[in-house]
Amino acid sequence: MKKRTVLSFISLLISTLPLFSQNQKESAQDFSNSVARLDGCVDNNLTKNNLKASALCSDEVFLRRLSLDITGRQPTVNDAQKFIELHDPLKRIKKIDSLLNSDGFVEYQVLKWGDLLRCKSEFPSNLWPNAVQAYSRWMKESIRNNVPYDQFVRDLLISSGSNFRVPEVNFYRAFQTRDAKNISESFALIFMGMRPSTSFGNNKSAADLGPFFSQLKYKKSEEWKEEFVYIDKDVSPKVYSVTMPGGDKVTLKANTDLRVALVDWLTAKQNPYFAKVMVNRIWFWLMGRGIVNEPDDFRDSNPPSNPELLTFLENEFKAHNYDVRYIFRLILNSRTYQRSAIANESNKTDETFFSHYRIHRLTAEQLIDAICDITDAPETYWSRVPEPFTFLPKDTRAVQLEDGTISTPVLEMFGRPSRDISYESDRNNNLTMKQVLYLLNSTQITDKINKSKKLRSLTDQITVKEKLITEIYLLVLNRFPLSSETSIALNYFTETKKDKYQNTSDLVWALINSKEFLFVH
Amino acid sequence: MKKPKFNTRTQYMNRINFFRLCSLTVVLFLLGTLLPLKAQQTTEKRYAKSVIFVYLDGGPAQTDMFDPKPKAGKDYTGPFVKTSVTNVPGIEIGEKFPLLAKMADKYCIIRSMTHGINGHETANYVMETGSLPGGRIVYPSMGAVIAFKKEATYKGSIPAYVSLTTGSTRFNEAGFLGPQYKSFATGGSPESAQFSVEGIVNNSYSDDQLKNRKKLLNALDNFSDLNPGNKQLADMDKYQQQAYSLILGEDRKVFNLNEESDAIRSRYGKNRLGQSCLVARRLIQKGVPYVVVRNGGWDTHKQHFERMNEKLPELDQALSALLQDLSDKGLLDETIVICGGEFGRTPKVLYEPPWNGGRNHFGAAFSYLVAGGGFVGGKVVGATDPRGEKVIERPVFPWDLSETIYTLMGIDTKGTLPHPTEGEVPMLFLPQEKEKRGGMLTEIMKP
Numbered sequence: 001m002k003k004r005t006v007l008s009f010i011s012l013l014i015s016t017l018p019l020f021s022q023n024q025k026e027s028a029q030d031f032s033n034s035v036a037r038l039d040g041c042v043d044n045n046l047t048k049n050n051l052k053a054s055a056l057c058s059d060e061v062f063l064r065r066l067s068l069d070i071t072g073r074q075p076t077v078n079d080a081q082k083f084i085e086l087h088d089p090l091k092r093i094k095k096i097d098s099l100l101n102s103d104g105f106v107e108y109q110v111l112k113w114g115d116l117l118r119c120k121s122e123f124p125s126n127l128w129p130n131a132v133q134a135y136s137r138w139m140k141e142s143i144r145n146n147v148p149y150d151q152f153v154r155d156l157l158i159s160s161g162s163n164f165r166v167p168e169v170n171f172y173r174a175f176q177t178r179d180a181k182n183i184s185e186s187f188a189l190i191f192m193g194m195r196p197s198t199s200f201g202n203n204k205s206a207a208d209l210g211p212f213f214s215q216l217k218y219k220k221s222e223e224w225k226e227e228f229v230y231i232d233k234d235v236s237p238k239v240y241s242v243t244m245p246g247g248d249k250v251t252l253k254a255n256t257d258l259r260v261a262l263v264d265w266l267t268a269k270q271n272p273y274f275a276k277v278m279v280n281r282i283w284f285w286l287m288g289r290g291i292v293n294e295p296d297d298f299r300d301s302n303p304p305s306n307p308e309l310l311t312f313l314e315n316e317f318k319a320h321n322y323d324v325r326y327i328f329r330l331i332l333n334s335r336t337y338q339r340s341a342i343a344n345e346s347n348k349t350d351e352t353f354f355s356h357y358r359i360h361r362l363t364a365e366q367l368i369d370a371i372c373d374i375t376d377a378p379e380t381y382w383s384r385v386p387e388p389f390t391f392l393p394k395d396t397r398a399v400q401l402e403d404g405t406i407s408t409p410v411l412e413m414f415g416r417p418s419r420d421i422s423y424e425s426d427r428n429n430n431l432t433m434k435q436v437l438y439l440l441n442s443t444q445i446t447d448k449i450n451k452s453k454k455l456r457s458l459t460d461q462i463t464v465k466e467k468l469i470t471e472i473y474l475l476v477l478n479r480f481p482l483s484s485e486t487s488i489a490l491n492y493f494t495e496t497k498k499d500k501y502q503n504t505s506d507l508v509w510a511l512i513n514s515k516e517f518l519f520v521h
Numbered sequence: 522m523k524k525p526k527f528n529t530r531t532q533y534m535n536r537i538n539f540f541r542l543c544s545l546t547v548v549l550f551l552l553g554t555l556l557p558l559k560a561q562q563t564t565e566k567r568y569a570k571s572v573i574f575v576y577l578d579g580g581p582a583q584t585d586m587f588d589p590k591p592k593a594g595k596d597y598t599g600p601f602v603k604t605s606v607t608n609v610p611g612i613e614i615g616e617k618f619p620l621l622a623k624m625a626d627k628y629c630i631i632r633s634m635t636h637g638i639n640g641h642e643t644a645n646y647v648m649e650t651g652s653l654p655g656g657r658i659v660y661p662s663m664g665a666v667i668a669f670k671k672e673a674t675y676k677g678s679i680p681a682y683v684s685l686t687t688g689s690t691r692f693n694e695a696g697f698l699g700p701q702y703k704s705f706a707t708g709g710s711p712e713s714a715q716f717s718v719e720g721i722v723n724n725s726y727s728d729d730q731l732k733n734r735k736k737l738l739n740a741l742d743n744f745s746d747l748n749p750g751n752k753q754l755a756d757m758d759k760y761q762q763q764a765y766s767l768i769l770g771e772d773r774k775v776f777n778l779n780e781e782s783d784a785i786r787s788r789y790g791k792n793r794l795g796q797s798c799l800v801a802r803r804l805i806q807k808g809v810p811y812v813v814v815r816n817g818g819w820d821t822h823k824q825h826f827e828r829m830n831e832k833l834p835e836l837d838q839a840l841s842a843l844l845q846d847l848s849d850k851g852l853l854d855e856t857i858v859i860c861g862g863e864f865g866r867t868p869k870v871l872y873e874p875p876w877n878g879g880r881n882h883f884g885a886a887f888s889y890l891v892a893g894g895g896f897v898g899g900k901v902v903g904a905t906d907p908r909g910e911k912v913i914e915r916p917v918f919p920w921d922l923s924e925t926i927y928t929l930m931g932i933d934t935k936g937t938l939p940h941p942t943e944g945e946v947p948m949l950f951l952p953q954e955k956e957k958r959g960g961m962l963t964e965i966m967k968p
Contacts, residue, residue, distance in 0.1 A: 123642035123692055124659055177655045185657070195942060196657075342747050359753065384690065385642075387822075405642075409688050415700045418693040420659035423942055431753065432701045434680060436760040437720030441768050443708070446725055488740045496733060510737045513761075515744035515754050 034316060035333045041309035042336045042354050051347045054356035057340040060084050060479035061521060062092060066332065068362065068520050069286055071104025072111065072399040074370045077471065080478040096332045100325055109143045110136055111365065111399050112285065115427065116190055118174045118419045120404035122385050125174040125419065127163070128225045129385060129403065134167035136402035149278055149322035150267040153191060157263050160230045162221070169229035172216055183216070184209035189422050191266060193277035193298035194245065200300065204245040211238050211252060212262040231257045246272050269318055273298065279313035280304075282327050284424060286337060288358040289351070295424050305352040341521040359521040361429045364414035365398035366520075371445070371512060372397070374475055376454035381406055413438060431518070439513050449505045449512075459504045465493055472504065476511040568931030569894030570855040571805035572667065574813045575798065575840060576649075577862035579641070579820025580887075582880050584868045584909045585829055586615045587888035588632045593908045599826050599870045599878070609899040617833035620841035626899040627844050627853070628892035629965045633903020633912040634861065636919055639882040641820075644863035645691035651923020652950040653957075658940065660950060661696030662689070663923055664811040668702050670932050671810045678763070678772045680705035683804055684813045685797040691863070697940045704813060711778060711796035718776045721767055728769060735765065775803050788842045795839040802846055805856050810930075819862055822879040825870070836860075844892055857894030857929055859922075861887070868909035886912045889922065891965070895929040900965050920951050921959040928961060 046053055057065070063083045067075045075083070083091060099105060113119075119136060121129045142152050159168035175182050188194040188206035199205040215235045219228045237252035244250055250265050252258050266274050277298060284290035291304045291313075304310045313327065320326045331337050339357050347355035362370065372378050381392040383406045392401075398411060404419035412418075414435055415428030439445060449455065462468040469489045473481040481489070493503045511517055584590050589604045590597055603616040607625035614622055614630070621628075638644040643654050650660040661669070668681035675681050684704040688694055695703040709717040715724045726734075745754045767773060778786060778796060781803075789795035794816045801812040816836075821828045840860060847853040865887025866880035886905045892898065903915035924934045927948065937945035952958065 122640070123646055124654060126640075126643075176657070182657060197943070343751075348750060359748065359751065361753070407690065409690075409706050412688075412693065412695075412703055413700060418659065418696075420693065420696075421657065421942070425941055428700050430699075430701070431757055431760060433760045433763050434701070434705055434720070436757065437764045437767065440761070440764050441721065441723045441726075441731070442719040443717050443723055443725065444719065446723060450725070485741060488737075492737050492740075506734050506737060509734060510741050513738050514742040515757055516742075518757070519744070519753070521744075521748075 031330075031333075034330055037312060038309070038330060038334045039336055041306060041312050042334075045306045045309070045353055046347075046355055049350075049353055051350050051353055051355045052344055053335075054340045054342055054344055054347060056335060056338050057357065059091070061340070062338060063095065064478045065357070065520055066095065066099060067104075068366055070099055070108060070328065070332070071102060072108040072363070072366050072369065073104055073397070074366075074373060075478050076373075077474040080474050084480070092338070093333060096329060100328055100332075106140055106144045107397075107399055110139050110402065113139050113143070114402055114404070115417045115419060116422050117171060118404070118422060119170075119402060120174070120419045121383070122405045124176040125404075126176075127170050127173055129383060129390070129405075130225065131163040131167070131170050131173070132403045132405075134164055135170040138167040143324075146323065146325050149317075149324050150274070151322070153274075154263050154267060157187070158257065158259050161228060163225075163227045163229070164223075166229075172213075172229045173218075173227065178216070178218065180210040180213040180216070181207055183213045186422060187213075187262075188245075189296055191277065192245070192273040193280070193292070193296050194273070195297055195299075198297070198299045200245040202243065202245070202247050204243060206245075208242060208245070209262065211242055212258045214238060215258055231259070233257065275317045275322070276310060276314045278322075278324075279317050279327055280310060281424075282324070283313065283331060286328070286331050287354060288360050289354075293352075296422070306354075357521065359519045361431050361519055362517075363427065363429060364411045364416035365401075367414055367518070368398045368408075368410060370517075371448060374508065374512070375448045375452035377448040377452055379408060379410075381408070410438065410444065439518075445512070446505075446509070449508050450501075452505075455504050455508060456501055459500050465490055468504065469493075469507065472507050472511065476508060477514075477516055567855075567895075569857045569929045571809060572663070572811050572857045572859070572894070572926060572930065573798075573801045573805060573843070574664070574811070575836075575843075575858070575860040576813050576815045577819045577836070577860065578815055578817045580644070580862045580864045580866055580882055581819045582821070582825065582829065582866035583632070583886070583888040584615075584865075585833065586618065587630045587890060588905060588909055589613060589615045590868065590905075590907060590909045593868070596870060596872075597868050597908055601826070601829070612899070612901055615833065617829065618837045620837045624841060624844060627848060628858070628890050628898055629896055629900045629902060631889040631891060631902045631917050631922070631962070632886075632905055633915050633917050633959075634865075634887045634889050634919070634922070635912050635916050636864070636884050638884040639864065641863055641882070642691045644882075644884055645689060647919045648861070648863050649689060649692070649694070650696065650949075651919050651926070653920065653952050656950060658943065658946060658950065659693065659696050661698045661702060661938070662692075662694040662704075663926060664704055664813060665695050665698050665702035666927070666938065666948070667811045667930060667932070669698055669938070670930075675808060675810050677808050678767050678770070679775060679804065679807060679809055681809060682811045682813075683707065683809055684815055685711065685800055686793070687815055688813075689815070697943075697946075698938065699941070704811075707776070707800075710793065711776075711800050712791055712793050716776050716778055716796075716800070718773070720764070721773050722776050723768075731769060772807070775807050776800060778803075785846070788838075788846070790835055790838040790842070792835055792839075794835050795842065798839045798843040799846075802843060802850075802852070805852065806850075821866070822871075822881060823876055825866075825879045840890070847893060853893040855894060857896065857926060858892040859889060859926070860891075861889035886910065889917075891922075891962075895967050896962075897965050897967055902962060902965055916959045917962065918952075918957060918959050920949055921961060923949060925962040925966065929966065 063075050063080060067073055118125050119132055121127050121132045156168045156171050159166055161169055163170055163173055185196040185206040188209060194206055196206050215231045217230050217232045221228060233255050236254045237258060240252050242250050250261050252261060280290045280292050281295045284295040291306050291310045292298055317327055336354050341357040341359045343356050378395055381396050381401060383390045417426035458471060462471055466486055469481055469486050473479060489507055585601050591602055591604055601616050604613040605616055605618050605622035606613055607622040609625040612625050636647050638647060646654055649662040651663055652660040664682040671681055682704045684706040686707050686709060688704045688706040708719040717724050748754055778799060789799045797814045801814050804812050818832060847856055864882055864884040867883045871879050871881060903917055904913055906913050927934045934948050936948050938948060940946045
């Protein structure tokens with residue numbers, strides 16, 4: 001039975017030939033083999049631990065999950081309806097590809113990288129708005145063009161010049177205190193998954209990488225808030241050889257840019273951290289938990305829950321020239337990703353082995369954007385720096401905010417990261433009482449719903465109540481209502497004497513406050 | 522309070538003879554009313570219960586307020602050439618503060634606040650956290666720390682850290698403690714007929730409507746059934762219950778200013794600042810440990826004096842009413858009131874374009890008012906030079922103030938806070954240099 005599912009899955013993947021460009025036939029076969037090997041790694045581990053995997057999730061659940069996970073937004077009514085009703089065995093595969101190639105994916109990745117690189121115009125990073133914009137545009141272009149990850153990191157780290165004109169240099173400006181120690185700790189955290197407090201077997205820690213950043217200098221220009229980051233090669237290395245975490249020795253040569261030696265070491269194929277940390281991070285983004293967890297806490301005493309899986313992904317990443325989208329595609333097409341969140345008797349306590357999908361609250365940006373989409377009542381975002389204030393275009397979405405300084409109290413209440421630190425845990429998806437109060441009874445939410453022109457005109461246009469209820473379910477929960485749900489809503493519509501707009505509002509309000517809406521599942 | 526007295530007496534009884542006991546009894550009888558007080562002071566320190574921080578967002582001009590420099594000339598004073606003589610000999614404050622002048626015995630003025638930072642964000646961070654910026658740790662505001670530290674003792678349903686009516690948009694108030702410690706911002710307009718409080722008081726629905734909607738939600742929200750035992754989903758049920766006990770319960774009435782007499786409401790001033798101060802008093806009466814009244818409009822680069830003519834009388838009225846009201850109700854001793862912004866403003870008026878009579882940011886020397894909760898009244902701390910351009914006596918740094926406030930609240934400043942990735946970290950991030958430490962404000966703390 002199980003074997004048959006695997007086989008049919010593989011044959012499905014193979015039959016998607018035309019979707020994959022280049023060396024078509026071969027690469028499609030390779031790809032489906034890779035997906036099967038990924039699932040195999042997970043399944044072996046499950047068997048070892050006497051766990052049974054949950055079944056695959058339904059199409060409607062899959063679409064909502066996929067859209068939120070990789071573009072940060074819910075599917076539209078049209079998308080949901082079409083996808084659910086479409087009879088095409090390849091529809092999941094096609095959807096994954098089309099979303100990976102969408103602007104939504106790029107935007108959402110810029111958000112993730114903005115978090116990691118602490119992209120913020122004022123306090124504590126003090127990048128300044130023009131620099132934030134340039135920096136984000138650079139990230140956006142790199143991600144859109146799917147620049148290989150090793151190249152992306154090389155561009156970022158070996159950069160010199162003006163904060164406005166060579167945006168990558170802002171990596172070196174996003175610090176409260178710009179000293180070699182802080183920079184090396186940030187470097188190790190982001191690219192090696194290594195926390196400042198961690199020391200490795202050979203007793204080396206992030207601070208030992210300080211010498212590579214000892215030549216950095218900063219200089220203001222005539223232009224307001226412009227700043228040059230440059231390398232003073234006359235600063236001779238304090239040490240001429242550094243023993244790296246893991247044991248490699250790297251030589252520092254006088255009169256050279258010392259960062260080059262560090263990046264050469266980091267991005268070398270045999271580097272034990274670089275590829276592993278990134279694939280684990282992508283896994284964390286999609287699965288809600290790293291194979292090494294937390295994803296920025298690699299150390300000997302925190303081993304991966306599935307070493308074969310991590311090694312497999314690492315090798316795939318290297319073999320595919322550090323293609324980030326490839327890793328996304330690989331994971332998204334796996335049965336592991338597509339499993340239901342509904343646990344079974346054997347796996348309900350499993351937190352570590354990926355036997356079922358982990359439900360998690362919508363992130364701050366996802367949630368606010370979803371509510372704005374449902375009501376068609378956008379938020380107003382504006383920057384207080386510099387004065388006079390800058391208002392962002394009306395249709396700006398929260399996931400498009402490039403600058404951590406541009407925020408709203410609601411985004412912060414729902415745990416949008418402060419961008420003060422580069423830990424993934426800076427994004428807080430825990431539910432709190434204040435959030436529940438806000439959703440249940442704030443004037444902000446009720447006004448958005450009650451004053452929504454979109455909801456009013458839906459109510460006017462769709463006169464058959466059952467159809468209106470269906471539309472609202474598709475709009476909020478991206479699925480059709482069960483007949484029991486339709487009848488509860490119908491009862492509510494008729495039992496109390498309220499005007500029809502109020503009925504619509506109340507139903508939308510109730511669904512927005514339902515767990516099915518608030519959690520990705 | 523009776524216990525120590527009794528113990529003392531029994532110890533004596535064992536040791537001394539009957540005659541001595543007789544005379545002692547007389548003495549004890551005479552001291553009867555004084556002793557409990559003494560015992561209280563020596564054996565059980567009384568701490569402040571709440572803080573009200575009237576935060577003047579944007580940076581208020583100290584020389585027009587608590588540190589007037591009438592002799593510096595019009596380049597410095599602008600049109601405000603006079604001062605108000607207070608009821609404490611030797612203390613004069615700005616001419617726009619006639620009401621506060623009548624009660625200088627109730628508060629102290631710090632004229633030597635300094636941090637030297639002229640950017641809003643960093644200065645806001647420093648004043649609200651009381652920590653030095655820098656390093657890799659971003660600290661929580663005092664309100665978040667106090668909410669965290671008082672978790673074991675404050676059990677009210679109103680959040681422990683409330684902002685009227687908005688939170689800080691300049692820095693992340695919760696710092697590393699996480700968003701659950703961010704202030705609860707009320708939103709709404711306390712000066713309007715119906716004060717809507719985000720999430721708690723929503724005036725567009727009657728209680729019946731709220732109950733109806735709740736029923737619909739409960740009928741449709743069946744997701745837990747598919748995932749029994751899931752902790753996050755169970756938590757949500759718990760939070761919804763708590764939320765409804767606030768939304769439909771008694772405690773929301775703390776925000777209903779119609780319960781106050783018109784006389785009181787008028788005394789505070791029927792504007793955003795005044796009515797927010799009144800709500801703050803009602804909140805601390807319910808035991809809420811930290812309330813920020815955030816008042817905007819103090820960032821007066823241009824049209825400074827026109828704006829001050831509006832803002833200073835409002836502040837004078839609201840702050841004096843708050844102090845008087847707290848004092849009348851016997852709450853001032855247990856409530857710390859502080860008032861100030863992220864920095865001051867340039868003592869010299871910028872008459873040149875584009876400012877045309879404005880004052881810019883000034884972090885080198887500015888003033889704070891502190892009162893109640895263990896502070897004495899009628900004192901001035903520190904001094905600035907005759908033009909108000911630098912501190913010449915007893916510099917007070919933000920960390921000196923925060924250490925004092927924590928201490929008055931009974932929070933050990935030598936303690937630690939849990940950082941999610943760094944383990945236990947010190948309560949405050951303090952500078953190493955001795956010259957950047959003024960020390961706690963012991964000179965104005967009650968013994």
